[in-house]
Amino acid sequence: MAQNHICELCNRNVSIITEHHLIPLEKGGKHFKIAYLCTTCHTQIHALFTNRELASRYNSLNSLKNDIRIIKFLKFIKDIPGDSYISIKKSKHVRKSS
Ligand SMILES: [Zn+2]
Ligand SMILES: [Zn+2]
Incomplete structure (x- = not known):
């Protein structure tokens, strides 16, 4: 591929x-910026943050990249080929809110 x-x-x-x-x-995001993400990063973001947190605190790529959990995640996946499947667990507070 x-x-x-x-x-x-x-x-x-x-x-x-x-x-x-x-x-x-x-949260009214239809007209806001879109980021293009691989499926692994996309899954990770929604596993770490609720939509409310995304809208209020993580509504730019920079704020995501500066979060310690994302920094750790990026360190972990940077050497893994882009198309590899990585299983991601939802964090507890995200599970509760959905
Ligand atoms: Zn990615
Ligand atoms: Zn998303």
């Missing part, structure tokens, strides 16, 4: 890219 997309968070080459609304749609 051609790995012709680059994830804006981990900067790895991947064959599938997804659109992440930096402000979730249900």
Whole structure:
């Protein structure tokens, strides 16, 4: 498969890219910026943060990249090929809110 997309968070080459609304749609994010993320980063973001947290505190790529949990995650995946499957567990507070 051609790995012709680059994830804006981990900067790895991947064959599938997804659109992440930096402000979730249900919080009025339709007209806001979209980040292009690999499925692993996208899953990780929604596993770590609730939509409320995303809308209020993590509504830019920079604020995501400066979060210690994201920094640790990026360190962990940077050497893993972009198309590898990585299983991600939802954090407790995200499970509770959904
Ligand atoms: Zn990524
Ligand atoms: Zn998303």
